[in-house]
Amino acid sequence: MFEQTFKSIDNILRIDEGVATELDYTEQTSWILFLKYLDALEVKKADEAVLLGKSYQPIIDTPYQWNTWAAPKTADGKFDHNNALTGDDLTNFVNTKLFSYLKGFKQRATSYQTIEYKIGEIFDEITNRIKSGYKLREIIERVDELRFNTQAEKHELSSLYEDKIKRMGNAGRNGGEYYTPRPLIRAMIQVIQPKIGQTIYDGAVGSAGFLCEAYEYLRSTDNLSTSDLAMLHTNTFYGKEKKSLAYVIAIMNMILHGIEAPNLLHTNTLTENINDIQEKDRYDIILANPPFGGSEDKQIQQPFPIKTGETAFLFLQHFIKSLKAGGRAAVVIKNTFLSNTDNASVSLRKLLLESCNLHTVLDCPGGTFQGAGVKTVVLFFEKGAPTRNTWFYQLEPGRNMGKTNPLNDADLAEFVELQKSFADSAKSWRVPFSDINTDTYDLSVKNPNGNEAVAHRSPQAIMEEIALLDAESAEVLAGIKALL
Numbered sequence: 001m002f003e004q005t006f007k008s009i010d011n012i013l014r015i016d017e018g019v020a021t022e023l024d025y026t027e028q029t030s031w032i033l034f035l036k037y038l039d040a041l042e043v044k045k046a047d048e049a050v051l052l053g054k055s056y057q058p059i060i061d062t063p064y065q066w067n068t069w070a071a072p073k074t075a076d077g078k079f080d081h082n083n084a085l086t087g088d089d090l091t092n093f094v095n096t097k098l099f100s101y102l103k104g105f106k107q108r109a110t111s112y113q114t115i116e117y118k119i120g121e122i123f124d125e126i127t128n129r130i131k132s133g134y135k136l137r138e139i140i141e142r143v144d145e146l147r148f149n150t151q152a153e154k155h156e157l158s159s160l161y162e163d164k165i166k167r168m169g170n171a172g173r174n175g176g177e178y179y180t181p182r183p184l185i186r187a188m189i190q191v192i193q194p195k196i197g198q199t200i201y202d203g204a205v206g207s208a209g210f211l212c213e214a215y216e217y218l219r220s221t222d223n224l225s226t227s228d229l230a231m232l233h234t235n236t237f238y239g240k241e242k243k244s245l246a247y248v249i250a251i252m253n254m255i256l257h258g259i260e261a262p263n264l265l266h267t268n269t270l271t272e273n274i275n276d277i278q279e280k281d282r283y284d285i286i287l288a289n290p291p292f293g294g295s296e297d298k299q300i301q302q303p304f305p306i307k308t309g310e311t312a313f314l315f316l317q318h319f320i321k322s323l324k325a326g327g328r329a330a331v332v333i334k335n336t337f338l339s340n341t342d343n344a345s346v347s348l349r350k351l352l353l354e355s356c357n358l359h360t361v362l363d364c365p366g367g368t369f370q371g372a373g374v375k376t377v378v379l380f381f382e383k384g385a386p387t388r389n390t391w392f393y394q395l396e397p398g399r400n401m402g403k404t405n406p407l408n409d410a411d412l413a414e415f416v417e418l419q420k421s422f423a424d425s426a427k428s429w430r431v432p433f434s435d436i437n438t439d440t441y442d443l444s445v446k447n448p449n450g451n452e453a454v455a456h457r458s459p460q461a462i463m464e465e466i467a468l469l470d471a472e473s474a475e476v477l478a479g480i481k482a483l484l
Contacts, residue, residue, distance in 0.1 A: 002153075002160045005142050012138050018131035026164045027245060031126055032143050033161070034252050038119070039066035040148045041260075059116060064101050069093060071144040079141065090133040099123050113234070115260045118251050125248045125266075158212070158257050165207045165249060180206070180289045180332065181368060184378070185213045187412035188287060188330040191360065191380055191419055196221060196228050198236070198284035203269040203318055205239030208250035210287040212257045219258075233259055238283065242268040270296060270314050273303045274321050282324040289332035290315035292374050306351065308344035313337070316348060316379075320355060323383040329356075335363065335375045338443040349441035353433065356381040360419055363394045363445045367401025377445065390431050391422040394447050425449075 009029050013019045019028055042058050042065075049056035062068055072080040085093055106120025130136045148154050166179045194200055194214055202210045218232055237259065241247040247266045254262040294311030301307045304317050312333050319329055337345060338361070352358055360380035368376060381387075397411040418428055426449050436443070 002146060002156050005146060006160055006164065008142050009139050012135050012142075013130070016130050016132050016135045018129040023245065024129055026249065027126060028129055029139075029164065030161075030249060030252050031122070031128070032139060033146075034122065034255070035066055035070070036143045036146060037148055037157075037256060059119070061101075064098055066144075069098065070140050079144070084137070085133075086137040087133040090136055091128070091131070092133075094128050094136070099128065113261050113263065115255070118255065118261055121266070122248050122251055125244045154256075154258065158253075161253065161256055162209070162212075165209075165253065179369070180209055181407045182209060182213060183407050183409045183412055184332075184364070184368065185210055185287070186217075186409060187362075187416050188378060188380075189214055189217050190416045192285055192287065192328050192330050194218060194285050196224070196236075197231060200237050200285045200287060201283035201322065202239045202286070202288045203322065204288050204290040204315055205241045205250050205264060206246050206289070208239060208253045208262070208264070210289070211237040211239055211250075211262075212253055214285075214287060215254075215257055215259060234261070235263075238263045240265045240267050240269045242266075268300075269318060270300050270311070272318075274305075274318055275303055277318075277321050279324070282322055282327065284324055284327050286319050286323060286327070286329040286331065288315065288319060288329075292334055292376075306344050306347045308348075310344065313344055313348055316352070320351065320383065323356075325384040327383050329379070329381055329383070331379050332376050333379060335377045335445065338377060338445060341440065346441055349443060350438075352379070352381065353387040353436070353441060356383045356387065357385050358387045358390050358443075359422075361390060361392045361443065361445070362415060363392065365395055365397065365401055367405075368395075368407055387433050389422075389433065390443070391419065391428065392431065392445060392447075393418065393428040394445065396427060 006029070010025050013025050013028060019025065038060070042060065046056040046058070058065065060066075067073060069085060072083045074080045102119055102123035104120065105116045106124055109117035109120060111117065128136075130139070146157070148157060162182065188210075194217065196218060200211065200214050202208070205211065215232065215237060218236070221228075224232075237254070239250065239262070241250055241264065244266070247264065250264055251262055254264070290312040292312065295309045296311055296314060297309075298307075301309065301314065304314055306313070306317060308314065316331060316333065319331060323329055337349070340346075358379060358381045360378075362378040362380070364376045364378065366375050393415045395411065395415060397407070399405050401407060414425075414427070418425055422428075422430060424430065427447070429448050431443075
């Protein structure tokens with residue numbers, strides 16, 4: 001039901017002149033879906049209050065509740081078309097009254113750690129781009145058919161929403177930002193093995209994929225107590241994001257996964273003085289994929305011990321400083337970090353190896369990030385003791401990676417299993433620190449087992465990928481032109 005509804009909504013949005021790209025589809029679907037989900041959440045809380053013999057004060061005032069303006073019902077529970085706003089009446093209400101009211105929660109909320117404040121933040125950053133009130137009415141009626149009563153329904157919703165975010169991320173990439181494949185995130189979490197009570201941080205949070213997957217991992221823990229669940233919802237997950245749309249999507253993504261008041265900040269992490277990070281600001285676990293190839297000006301570089309314009313290298317310094325002693329991290333970075341000979345790269349590898357135990361390096365094949373030619377590695381490290389041995393694993397799924405053959409959980413199963421004991425295999429090996437040249441700290445991925453054969457793509461596969469990239473570029477350019 002969810003999948004068909006999402007497809008129908010996308011088809012409606014494609015013929016509205018105010019919505020041009022996959023980014024717009026996701027953004028506009030998100031705020032409507034969010035308000036429907038919020039209504040279901042309010043109903044759930046009201047029912048729980050009745051069972052406990054308590055009263056419930058709704059978050060949203062009556063004129064702005066879903067069943068008042070979006071989907072009024074008749075006495076027998078059917079959709080009341082006679083009292084439903086549509087056309088210009090609907091867009092005028094949404095644009096001049098509803099959004100203004102919801103935006104006001106940011107000022108009215110008692111704390112930034114409340115769902116009220118997050119509602120205000122969302123509608124302070126987002127606008128209704130759907131110009132046709134009749135198209136908006138069609139979309140609302142389709143969303144109103146959705147139900148979030150069971151855990152299975154909520155899981156289906158969150159999975160399909162993740163799929164929309166994936167399409168948005170790959171269509172709107174810029175500045176080295178790419179959607180991180182969820183199988184890779186899940187493998188990183190399985191290696192890190194977070195526990196209830198530990199804090200988890202992503203300073204380049206994007207759509208909050210790492211935090212949402214970590215939440216799902218911890219939710220599956222056996223015998224969770226009420227206090228465990230409360231901790232998961234309030235004092236476990238933290239993130240920061242610079243870009244407005246990504247920040248709004250991250251908040252909604254976490255709320256749709258069940259975290260009502262996400263601890264997310266709308267800020268540029270790298271503008272915060274790294275020297276001001278104190279023990280109270282540190283985290284047990286860091287999971288992140290900082291932007292590939294982004295660049296920062298000298299003003300932002302100034303506080304960092306190792307000066308570099310490379311965004312990911314600044315983030316890596318921030319992450320090392322932000323880990324508690326004994327804290328664990330898994331960070332995606334370009335594989336050139338392992339061997340670059342510039343001063344910043346050498347200094348950063350030295351810092352990492354001497355201040356942390358870089359125990360595992362996962363070498364990912366080209367095509368892991370759809371549409372990105374860059375190759376990546378994942379660095380797994382623990383802060384507090386220097387590196388003595390590093391275990392390398394060369395991921396080789398045995399097929400050409402790409403849009404039609406994306407990374408899956410099975411591809412990473414062997415890595416996760418072998419990593420538990422740092423076992424040697426045709427794809428894995430260990431490098432003692434004593435073998436590393438301390439002039440260069442070179443960590444190049446060179447499989448001593450001779451298993452470095454690369455699956456060469458056929459000319460047809462290459463041409464297909466070029467055609468896909470051309471189509472994506474045309475779509476992005478069309479969106480840009482529509483906005484000019």
